[in-house]
Amino acid sequence: xxxxxxxxxxxxxxxxxxxxxxxAYRRLARKYHPDVSxxxxxxxxFKEMAEAYETLKDPEKRAAYDQLGSHAxxxxxxxxxEWGSHFANGQGAFDDIDLSDLFAGLGxxxxxxxxxxxxxxxxxxxxxxxxxxxxxxxxxxxxxxxxMSALEWAPDGGMRxxxxxxxxxxxxxxxxGETLRVPGxxxxxxxxxxxxxLYLGIEVADHPLYRASGRDLYMDLPLSPWxxxxxxxxxxxxxxxxxxxxxxxxxxxxxxxxxxxxxxxRGSEAGHLYAIVRIEVPTVVDDRQKKLFKEIADISNFNPRxxxxxxxxx
Amino acid sequence: MTAPVExxxxxxxxxxxxxxxxxxxxxxxxxxxxxxxxxxxxxxxNADAPTWTFEARWxxxxxxxxxxxxxxxxxxxxxxxxxxxxxxxxxxxAELRSLRAQRG
Numbered sequence: 001x002x003x004x005x006x007x008x009x010x011x012x013x014x015x016x017x018x019x020x021x022x023x024a025y026r027r028l029a030r031k032y033h034p035d036v037s038x039x040x041x042x043x044x045x046f047k048e049m050a051e052a053y054e055t056l057k058d059p060e061k062r063a064a065y066d067q068l069g070s071h072a073x074x075x076x077x078x079x080x081x082e083w084g085s086h087f088a089n090g091q092g093a094f095d096d097i098d099l100s101d102l103f104a105g106l107g108x109x110x111x112x113x114x115x116x117x118x119x120x121x122x123x124x125x126x127x128x129x130x131x132x133x134x135x136x137x138x139x140x141x142x143x144x145x146x147x148m149s150a151l152e153w154a155p156d157g158g159m160r161x162x163x164x165x166x167x168x169x170x171x172x173x174x175x176x177g178e179t180l181r182v183p184g185x186x187x188x189x190x191x192x193x194x195x196x197x198l199y200l201g202i203e204v205a206d207h208p209l210y211r212a213s214g215r216d217l218y219m220d221l222p223l224s225p226w227x228x229x230x231x232x233x234x235x236x237x238x239x240x241x242x243x244x245x246x247x248x249x250x251x252x253x254x255x256x257x258x259x260x261x262x263x264x265x266r267g268s269e270a271g272h273l274y275a276i277v278r279i280e281v282p283t284v285v286d287d288r289q290k291k292l293f294k295e296i297a298d299i300s301n302f303n304p305r306x307x308x309x310x311x312x313x314x
Numbered sequence: 315m316t317a318p319v320e321x322x323x324x325x326x327x328x329x330x331x332x333x334x335x336x337x338x339x340x341x342x343x344x345x346x347x348x349x350x351x352x353x354x355x356x357x358x359x360n361a362d363a364p365t366w367t368f369e370a371r372w373x374x375x376x377x378x379x380x381x382x383x384x385x386x387x388x389x390x391x392x393x394x395x396x397x398x399x400x401x402x403x404x405x406x407x408a409e410l411r412s413l414r415a416q417r418g
Contacts, residue, residue, distance in 0.1 A: 026386070026387075029385055029386055030386075033381075033382075033385055033386065035378050035381055035382055035400065036382075036396075036400070046385075050385060123338065126339070126341070143319055165317055166317070166320060167317045167318065167319045167320065168319065168320050168321070168322045169319050169320065169321050169322060170322050171321075171322065171324060173324075174324065178324065179325070179374045180322040180323060180324055180325075181322065181323050181325070181373070182320050182321070182322045182323070183320075183323065184320075185320055197339070199377070200322055211414065211415035211418065212411075212415060213408075213411055213412035213415040213416070214408075214412070216415075217415075218415040218416055218418070220418050256416070266324070266326075267324075274416070276416070276418060278418075
């Protein structure tokens, strides 16, 4: 297994008091706890420091950790030969587990965690995983294949990591940041206890065209000045395929044209797609076009700034 | 053998959850969860009913409460205050997302 320097993770000295360890953990938890932090990689960082704190706050586990000796972080190591008989109930095989599993096992044995062999049924642990999907997958629904690694008791009394594979169907219309539950796909229950659940945190990648707000979608719709002045019908791409959209004559910039039911569908309810009008002007015009625009300017009495004077006075 | 495909369930498509469901999903001791209801951090559909039921979305709140309780070593009252702030932040973020979506 790989060595982790729990003292360095919390930023304390090896002879730090219990209070110093607690304060260091609390300071870091305030910054990185995934429920309150928007820091990049907060979840990973928090897991690491929580693992360090779980071990160092407990005098028994801390003593067992100290007896592992000092190694470089990330270095492969094995506990000393006598370590298992002192701290791990005689367990000698430490393959296929990591450092945190080793101390989780100690907690279980000392009666603070799950006690193995007890007769009473116990529910399996809930698992959590993050699922990253594309906008299209969120729109249409998708299937994901999750390969996790779960900790379970081995026949020799030790703990080991085993692969835990779940295929899950994500329904259409899920949104970024949402949590879904896959019942019964967490850890195995013990002595007839129910299996735990699997909780999936959904992360939806941004789409270059569509922006989601709940079930509704928004997109920019560039139109030329003559299209909005004269009105027209154009093809608009939607996540479910192109549709014809009528642009009424006199459409203004910033106006939201609603394509009913073309947003995300969730259950039986569909949101709308709003096309926001952006008026684009050509940057290059030839002489003939210039002449025609000049003609319009000469004959038009339209003044888009007519209201400014009056509003400036009030 | 091909593993069967399991349905992942969105909480808002479930109708409601029972008090027992909420206790199990949160992992918190029942008296502490009851305290959170007393402080208004979790809201039953009908607080006066003999057995409480909840909108399913409260499962994510109860699980968040459990993490905060354990990871910050807070008492249930402090957890209820934090949950209140988190809910407010979530609401404001949703509003911001909506404005950004509309503005482009």
